[in-house]
Amino acid sequence: MLTAESLKEYYPFNTFEPKFLPLLLEEIKTFEVNKGTILFRQGKHSKHTKYLLNGAVQIIQKDGRDKTVKSTSLQSKYPLSDAHKSNKVDATVISNTVQGFGINSILLDHFRVWNDLFLASSKDSPLRGHDSYHWVIGLLKSRSVQMLPQGHIEQIFKELTPDEVHHGDEVISEGEAGKHCYVIAAGKAAVFKCKAEGEAKVANLGPGDLFGENALVSNEPRTASVRMTSDGLLMKLEGKRFSALLKSHVVRWITSQTALQKIASGGVLIDVREEDEFARQRIEGCVNVPSSDIRQRLKQLDPKKAIITCSNQGGRSASAAFLLATLGFDVYALQGGINSLLKSADL
Known part of the structure; x- marks a missing residue:
């Protein structure tokens, strides 16, 4: 069983202020998988940094070099692969079973920044x-x-x-x-x-x-x-x-021409103005979801499609794009407001 105390054996957890380890332990997910399970695959980024608790894993580099990591080795106290390079290796379970744990890579990277700042x-x-x-x-x-x-x-x-x-x-x-x-x-x-x-x-x-x-x-x-x-x-x-x-860094702006291309490819245009504004001027096919109602109407939005938010000038579209981006949507804010899109589309 992984504990805050045993977490001190693993890097970079052994560099953290001890009182933070119980907090990080809450964010860690343990796993148990069988022989042949692929933990990392070349060409595919992993969102989690993974560690070995018990068993053995074979790691094959992009250039063909390979190594075996066993839970009894010092190497197992380090990540099986740097999360940012996880797409450059194949990591396969070669023992009958493997037990390990993982943590969100971005959270771990950012927590290292916090920890260093706290200690200093x-x-x-x-x-x-x-x-x-x-x-x-x-x-x-x-x-x-x-x-x-x-x-x-x-x-x-x-x-x-x-x-x-x-x-x-x-x-x-x-x-x-x-x-x-x-x-x-x-x-x-x-x-x-x-x-x-x-x-x-x-x-x-x-x-x-x-x-x-x-x-x-x-x-x-x-x-x-x-x-x-x-x-x-x-x-x-x-x-x-x-x-x-x-x-x-969160709000991604998009020109009207690029917006039209995304809409033609299946993207959805969301007008975030109030209903009365939308009634006075609208674009055919555009969906009206006022910025103040977005949280309550999330079920209307397809997370698999690109979303372009628009408003009169861009302020509210930026606010809506920020919110949707924080909720995991692929979203862009339209530069120049609705009139720029009307002009580009010659509507």
Whole structure:
């Protein structure tokens, strides 16, 4: 059985602050497979870094060289293959069975950045002194952060500032301009939206959840309010730094000509304006999903198809593209708004 203590035998876990190992153990998946099972295949990237606990695996390099890794060897304390090079090897189980464990490669890479920053930080750093560090795992697992290069991970943590909050505090208010986004380090919060019949709760938030980013992406007023449902601690990121560190890497812009090509190849055009705006001007075949309703209407979207979001100028389409990208969709934001597409299509 793999424990936090036994995890110390494996690299790079043996370089981590010991109190972080139980957190990482929660993210690890153990496996048991039979002889002949292929763990890595040339030409196919693996999303997980894998380790050997018991048994033997044969690894064949792209140039034909091969080696056998046994669980009794020192080599088994290292990954069977660097995740970034997993597409360059074949790794096949050659013992009757193999037991091992794996962890998301991006999470592991980004956690190494966090760990190094934590160890180098001063004792009075806002990164230290937390009762729990589940928020770090939650943040690093968020789709938007997983899409970032490692250099930006360090900058995000360096830019975070703590903000103590209390039960009932309204952190952001619907209709106001966005100046910051937040990560919940401790405590719980709820998301509320104004509807015709009154205010309604639409989501709950907890440690590791990122919120307040949509208004920073779209440069438009907040579309919801967030209130604390317990005392807690938030880690705050200033809007300009958010744009520099996250927005530019998550939102993929697309020209109208390229958008038309993707639509011709089966892509879906999503108009994220409000229903009344869509009624006044629409593109045939376009689906109207207002940006404020995207989370509630995800089942209408096919994750296997490319999505192009559009709005009048591009602000709301960027916000929608950011959200959909963080949810795993292949999504692009249309440059120049709807009129640029109408002009290109000569509609």
